[in-house]
Every structure is written in structure tokens, then in C-alpha cells.
Amino acid sequence: MIRVLFSIGQQRRLRRVLWALALVAGAGSAHAADIYISAEFKPDINDPDKREFTNTTPWSGVCNSVHLQSCINNNWWSIDTKIRGTKHGVHNANYGEDGFYIAMPPPRTVAVTSDDGGSTFELGVSIIGAAMRLTDEDRDGPLDPASTGRPRNCSMALTNGSAKNRSAMRMFIRNDGGQGVAACGLHWLHTNNYAITEFDLTYKLTTPAPLAMRSGVYRGTTTYRVGGSGEGADFNLGTGVELEDNIVNVHFELTVDHAFQLDLPPGSDRAVLAPKGGWSQWSDHGIAPKALEREMPFSLSSSGQFEVSLQCQHPLADGRCAILNVTETADDVPLDIHLTLPGFRDSATGAEVVGMPLTTTMLPPVLAADVFIIRRASRLHFSVNGEAVHSMLDHPGSHYRGGVTVIFDAAP
Known part of the structure; x- marks a missing residue:
């Protein structure tokens, strides 16, 4: 299982105080x-x-x-x-x-x-x-x-x-x-x-x-x-x-002072990965799934720009998070994380936020919309894919765990 923690980051920054001096030239004294x-x-x-x-x-x-x-x-x-x-x-x-x-x-x-x-x-x-x-x-x-x-x-x-x-x-x-x-x-x-x-x-x-x-x-x-x-x-x-x-x-x-609100359904602090349709194809027919995944829904309201970044309990060199076998010795398994926010776009590229990969090595994207978006249905998708799935199946009965923190910074 994967422990997933959502948090809204509100960074505090020092502000420079700017002093402006207006000089007026003219005859006599000017107040x-x-x-x-x-x-x-x-x-x-x-x-x-x-x-x-x-x-x-x-x-x-x-x-x-x-x-x-x-x-x-x-x-x-x-x-x-x-x-x-x-x-x-x-x-x-x-x-x-x-x-x-x-x-x-x-x-x-x-x-x-x-x-x-x-x-x-x-x-x-x-x-x-x-x-x-x-x-x-x-x-x-x-x-x-x-x-x-x-x-x-x-x-x-x-x-x-x-x-x-x-x-x-x-x-x-x-x-x-x-x-x-x-x-x-x-x-x-x-x-x-x-x-x-x-x-x-x-x-x-x-x-x-x-x-x-x-x-x-x-x-x-x-x-x-x-x-x-x-x-x-x-x-x-x-x-x-x-x-x-x-x-x-x-x-x-x-x-x-922009509005920003993240609404999470109950149980959003925990995601259990499984094949689409369940484990019956593997348990009954020995057909290995192509991926183990979980989609986490939530809703987002925002009137301004915000950044999204990722932190991992077990970071990998390529920027992905890992989940670890806590039952026996085994290789770490990389986790792919994708974000979808309908109606939002990357301010730098203009690309829509649909299946945007999140990594710890990326420059946190600044996301925005052209309108005030209210309670828009959004989702995070977690998955283990390809050979990593076969690696996990080589250790039946094992449990894999890892923590992931997705940070929404409403004051980028």
C-alpha cells in the first residue's frame, strides 16, 4: 500500500520595502x-x-x-x-x-x-x-x-x-x-x-x-x-x-488574495494498488497484470496561480518515488505519479494539465486557469508498471509501502 499525503503549502517570503522619493523642481517652496x-x-x-x-x-x-x-x-x-x-x-x-x-x-x-x-x-x-x-x-x-x-x-x-x-x-x-x-x-x-x-x-x-x-x-x-x-x-x-x-x-x-481550496474525500491518505478488474486473472489463470494502480479523486477550486511539487519518503535518482518491500528483502519498486486538473494549464508551456507526470527533480510547474474554477473534479494516478510488476510478483505475500507528499503551493 501507498500512504499518500496531500498538503497545501503556504510559503512565507520576506518582502522588500521600497522607498520612493519624489523630487519636484520649481520656483519657491513646493509642499x-x-x-x-x-x-x-x-x-x-x-x-x-x-x-x-x-x-x-x-x-x-x-x-x-x-x-x-x-x-x-x-x-x-x-x-x-x-x-x-x-x-x-x-x-x-x-x-x-x-x-x-x-x-x-x-x-x-x-x-x-x-x-x-x-x-x-x-x-x-x-x-x-x-x-x-x-x-x-x-x-x-x-x-x-x-x-x-x-x-x-x-x-x-x-x-x-x-x-x-x-x-x-x-x-x-x-x-x-x-x-x-x-x-x-x-x-x-x-x-x-x-x-x-x-x-x-x-x-x-x-x-x-x-x-x-x-x-x-x-x-x-x-x-x-x-x-x-x-x-x-x-x-x-x-x-x-x-x-x-x-x-x-x-x-x-x-x-x-486568491481563493484556493482542495477538497479530499475520506480515506485520501491511503492508496492501495491493484490491477484493473482485480487479481482474478493472476490468481485463477496466472496472467500477470501490466500495471498495479490506483486513482485518487479530489476537487479543486482556484482563482489564481499555484505550484505543484512532489516529495518522497523513498526518492529515486530519476525523480520518482519508490515503494519498499517491508516483508522481505527485495528491490525497490518505482512509482509513476500523474496529475490531471481539467481546465488548468502550465503557465510556462500552455499545456493542459492532463496526465502531467510529477517527479522530485522537475521544476515545480506554475498552474493557472483563465477563469475562476470552482470544485473541479481532478485526480492523481499512481501506478507501478512493466517489469516492476513482475519483480513484485516474484515475492508473493509481501507488502510494499512508501509515503508520497503532493504539495499545492497557493502562493508561488
Whole structure:
């Protein structure tokens, strides 16, 4: 008999910590604000059609208030940039840069790299809107300092138009979905000095296909400049603007935690080899079987890549495992082991995993599928073949035993 042990190996690896230093050249002092955006992919075997990242960024900015439910309903995700400053308004009824005005940049691509440095993917970032809060610094202006009418080039998403507290908060959502360059402006802003007490980004991420990514953490950074008219900033807040910070470093963290589950039937720790159809041909007619074998069924669920390797209690030089006669002195018998995982392929060769031989000397293959596979019927096939069978039959009544460990490493 053969003792077969299945185990799922979860290797722990040291991660390199990468320090990024952003140098910005320009006139005067340039301060930077840092904000963090995170998302995760953690598939559920009970919901295999879910194949998108989930935004895990804590709510901040105008959505993290009485407007939270509206933001959730519309899939708006605001994040406070921590940009603060002042704006001098001029009452020009022309939707122009003197008023409540925000010009926004086109989409961009950010490279996100795994913590081990082994994989890099592209993350799409689109600014689909922005929010700003202006508060009358001297408290001597009108209770409603800005137009409550429809903005130009954008839709009004959120507003405090009914607050009447000498402040104006507006969240604009761009009509172009963040695909180009857009300037959103109100019809007018009263002439006065206003504190910029909040400036938020509303963004959309186009994430990589998570099934192609290995489990791990992926990080990347992009930088936006915020300023006034004529400064060439990514975000233009119009004329009369002075800011405490004018650079926003946006740090992205994508976490991929693939699902992996191996379901083994009872008795899978022991395999007894026998001829197909039993021993009657040998015992009744003296016809030697061509092979002694056993097929071990199991089911496998996986949304990502994994490695398979082999360990033997009694390894042979050619990479196969051996079973030993524990009753009397006899030659060791080589054991052939083959793996079949329907729907999976070898990432290096593209070959389907059908009857793949397993040895201790092979480079452990990285196996993957193009879809999230759920409880797929799979099998391991153990056999002693050819002359090795005749060698065993020369020792009737003997028992042969050996241990085999098949390792499924879900974090290759």
C-alpha cells in the first residue's frame, strides 16, 4: 500500500520595502500632500462571477458626511486631498476662472508593482469629478456666496446651497466621464475673499484583471499639481488662488488574495494498488497484470496561480518515488505519479494539465486557469508498471509501502 499525503503549502517570503522619493523642481517652496487609495480582490467560491476589485479606501471629504448615502448610491468616491488655501472671487457671471471654478486633467496610467518586485501591472486612474468648499474668511459676505444654478461642462452632484452659512460646497461630476480635459464652473461667485477649506477628488479606477495577478500587494504612486490660472497645474482652481500645498501624491495599494481550496474525500491518505478488474486473472489463470494502480479523486477550486511539487519518503535518482518491500528483502519498486486538473494549464508551456507526470527533480510547474474554477473534479494516478510488476510478483505475500507528499503551493 501507498500512504499518500496531500498538503497545501503556504510559503512565507520576506518582502522588500521600497522607498520612493519624489523630487519636484520649481520656483519657491513646493509642499506636498499625501493621500492613499486602496482596493482588494478577494474572490468568493460561493460567488465566482465576482471578478472585480473592491474599493477599500476610507471615506473622506464631502462624501464622509450627510451625503454618504448619495455617494454610495451613485458610486461616487471622494477623497480629501488636504489642499488648503484662499481664493479671491470676482463677480463675473461668465462661468469663468474668477468664480467657483475647477479644471480637471485627463485619465492616466499608473504602474503598480508587487512588493517582491516580480510583477508590474497598469492601473487606470480617471478623475470623474471634484468638490471644493469655499468659506467667507471675514464673515461679511452674502449667506449664499455662489451660484446655485447648473454648472457648465458638469453635473451638480452635491451642494450645500440651502445652508446659508456664508460658505459654498459643490461636488461636480464631469459630463465626459473623466476621459478628457474638462473645466467645471458656476455662473458666478460673489466678490470676496474665501478660504478653501476642502478640496476633494472623485475618481474611478480601471484595475488590472485580477485573475492574472498573483496573490500579494501591489503599489504605485502618481502626482497631481494643484494651482491657479496660468500655472499649468493638473487642477486649475482659477484666478486669485493661493495654496498652502500645491502637490498631491496619490499612493495606490492593490491587494490580491486568491481563493484556493482542495477538497479530499475520506480515506485520501491511503492508496492501495491493484490491477484493473482485480487479481482474478493472476490468481485463477496466472496472467500477470501490466500495471498495479490506483486513482485518487479530489476537487479543486482556484482563482489564481499555484505550484505543484512532489516529495518522497523513498526518492529515486530519476525523480520518482519508490515503494519498499517491508516483508522481505527485495528491490525497490518505482512509482509513476500523474496529475490531471481539467481546465488548468502550465503557465510556462500552455499545456493542459492532463496526465502531467510529477517527479522530485522537475521544476515545480506554475498552474493557472483563465477563469475562476470552482470544485473541479481532478485526480492523481499512481501506478507501478512493466517489469516492476513482475519483480513484485516474484515475492508473493509481501507488502510494499512508501509515503508520497503532493504539495499545492497557493502562493508561488
